[in-house]
Amino acid sequence: MSKKPTLDASALPPLVPDSLKRVISEPAVPSSAAEDKVIDISEGPLAFRKAHVTMNNPPQVSPEVRATIEENVRTVYNPFISSMLSQSSDKYENLSHAQRIENFLHTPAARSGRRSVQTLSASELTPLNAEKKAKLEALAASSKETTLGQAFFSLLKAFVGTGILFLPQGFKSGGIIFAPFLLSVVAILTLFAMFRLLACRELVGGSYSHIGQVAFGIWGSRMVQISIILMQFGFCCSYIIFVAQNMSEVLAYFGANMSVGALILLQTLVYIPMSWIRYISYFSISNLIADAFILYGVAYILGSSFTTFATTGVQSVQYFNPNDYSVFIGTAVFTFEGIGLVIPTQASLSKDRQEHFKPLLVWTVLGLLVFYSFFAATNYLAIGESVEPLVLSSLPRNGWTLSVQCGWSMAQLLSYPLFLFPAVKIIEDMLELPRRSSGQKIQKNVVRAVIVVVTIMIAYFGQKHLDLFVSIVGAFCCVPLSFVYPPLFYLKIVPNTTLLSKVLDYAVILIGVATFTFVTWTNIQKWQAPGAV
Template sequence: MLAAREQGQDNPRMLHNFIEFLYLYGHFAGEDLEEEEDEDLGTPTIDEEQGPLLEGADTDEPESQLIHRSVASLKPSERTPLMSRSMSQSMSQSHASIRRRRRQSVGSHGDATVTQAVLMLLKSFVGTGVLFLGKAFYNGGMLFSTVVLVVIALVSLWSFLLLVHAKFAVSGSFGDIGGALYGNWMRQLILASIVISQLGFVSAYLIFVAENLQAFILAVSKCKHLVSTTTLIFAQLVLFIPLSLVRNLAKLSTTALVADAFILVGLVYLFSMEANVILERGGVADIKWFNEKDFPLLIGTAVFSFEGVGLVIPITDAMREPRKFPKVLTGVMLFLVVLFGGAGALAYAAFGSSINTVVLKNLPQDSKPVQSVQFLYSLAILLSTPLQLFPALRILETALFVKSGKTSLRVKWTKNLFRLFVVLGCVVVSIFGAKDLDKFVSFVGSCACVPLCFVYPAMLHYKAVAKTRFQKGSDIALMVFGMAAAVYTSIQTIKLMAAPSGPSEPLGNCTPPQPGSGNGPDSPFWPGAGLF
């Protein structure tokens, strides 16, 4: 791709679309998260490569003239270094000024079509959440889960639209809008919530990959080798750490393309297998219409699945006609209701009370196609994890580091060590959450995602747009609903996490360990366990 660009050739259209998709994470929640050290005159960044996405930015002076004037003002001589500290700082300030003016321009927009916006939204929403919905339906019951999922989807859509209308009224990022309307404390609160939610996603992804790889290794070794989830979580660092140090998102375009291809293949195969199970049985498995014990877990998982508020503003900015985005978003959300609702109901109907948190583990583990899908889906999520981590890293780095690492090797390596520390923090959290993945996912959704999805957009719309009594009343109602849902579901999830665990989930065709039996997956007496 880079070679083609150097030779003056266009990128393949598919890769071009994926770079546009990665642009969204470089401007997550509308924030400018690109690093200054990547933005020199010789190395284009996603922002420069994807200029059409932001064509029409209303600036008083062409960017090339701004950069030329800032460099020319340094008056270099033959003895002047090619890149002095002052030149680097001046160029960084010029780029920062350009980006700030571009982002805050009310009239700025991109050239993404409606079709491209639809594809970007689908890529943003479809990931691991769809695989957790089968267990979520078990936790809530078939009827209750169906109703709640539709309600959560509609409330999420309503909230996203409130944020879009607030964006139309007040330019800037999610945090900028909050800061303009309520003060800096609101901006910091929004950014903190984004960081917490993204780190929660990363931790959940690490657990997901570890559990799938555990089942995969058990299957291919015919139950002779059981690797603990803790070991597999640490093993992911071999790939995760190098990818987390990547600062130019364009370099992740290939991994993002591969990951989405694997996810698509995995979902198609999973749905076909679930339908086949129901047909062969001649009906659905044992199901409940309502599960009075575990239903709070459903709410958090549903919010986790529909969480995508961080990409609402960048996709709006990327569109050629931003005013069409509400209709585009509405259509996509209605499709996702069918997709997610169908996925959860189909999985629960196929496997009933025996369903695993990750439904892939319910498929025949001795099947080679199942093993292939399990491995490829795990690899896809592992390759997607750095993309989820990127916004949190950049928000934290922007808050903690003033200087760029372009002119200071010490600053650059300090940032690298900081990234390593954050990654290890996610690993520690995932190890503690691995015991009950479904409860951990629900907790992330309840505690971190609910305020972002429901409370903050309503607060912004209330102050920026709401004029009538109905608008103000509905905004207040959404705020109260969001806060009540966050508090109630978080408390209930914590109680369920603290309760004694029931029987362990089946490990494919292998005998599942029982709590307190001394013969569990971490026991050296596990039948055929290798030294892992």
């Protein structure tokens, strides 16, 4: 029987960010740990031996608590730390599972005026103390409270965004018959890739980038990171153009004309200070406000279309558009992109609830497919061939429409830092900027300001071709993450699969590469075509 390896916890790097350090919920415990170092010499020489054992031996955590912590590290903290905060931390990813557990157990408590587990005396952690044991078990299990309903809304927030506003014009590009069919194919491919990614996670754990590193080493991790950066940049740039175009129309309605380009540049003054905010928790309220604006906007757009049906009837539409169908392919991928939050959402569920996550994912995607098709077809049939890339621009010019444009613009304005955050953290990791160092705040702020300026410049360049820009983002930035990497990683991690499984994996990879190449190339050609607006 092999000897169980031992770990020197003191040699492990401090990898857990301050914002995630454990805080012991013990209000009665003093803030200072000095009392633990006092030796009662009245007990004689035995007192020195007891003090030595107390101060040098690790705390005795009950098997139940340790098992819960191990499960949390495997299913929650791995993807949360490396995906939600920085998408990947090379030092953290290179640790073994056992080292991550020991690192978590030996991380000091945050600056809360309370003591960490290490500073509690042996009597406070003895299994005989049922009350203390119950408190520790409750603390360790407290992170597993996400319900399936909450997971459902998390998936909705991951999928539903500005992309839905491009679908009516996308149905014009594809045709009223071809577009729903293509949207269904994209939904099926998205589900297949998500299942492959979840299957990889079940085998190796960790975040998306960690799975890539297990499959192809550091280059696998870097591929995922670079794709995430490009995708988040693409989303941010499309939001910048979206806000500028809508606000330009609102101002024009009141007689204050301002160009889209000028409004794009003005957004720099808003986004740079917002990018300096270090913690996404500060955006929790603004995120709720943004969700409310989006819900209000979708309801109004559908209501406006039904009103148009009642007055003018169904407009003449194309069944298949042979000239612009490639534009809709990228738009469809852009709309269904949400694979980045699949792992964190599943990991936030308890183990028994994770068994129901895949059916929940299937029904969510299928439900969105039906709703997207209904929303796009309804607006295309109501507006006809005059539908604009942003459907809001095709609605009647009145106070209700202006309120939706202002509200949705505000929603995207507030969402910008949330979408920029993952890319910022990856770039800071690549530049090896320290995570928490007050002396480096200026350096970090400069880097973040430069990133914002880059997105502003890209948006300024793409302002006149928003539909093509969104399609290129979908094909060039989203396709690798959504279609190519998951089956590619699965083939590497699980080489001994059935022939049918391998055929499906290679087919999806081939479809992804073909989509990436064909859609990107054709849209660039359209962009450069004479007379393109």
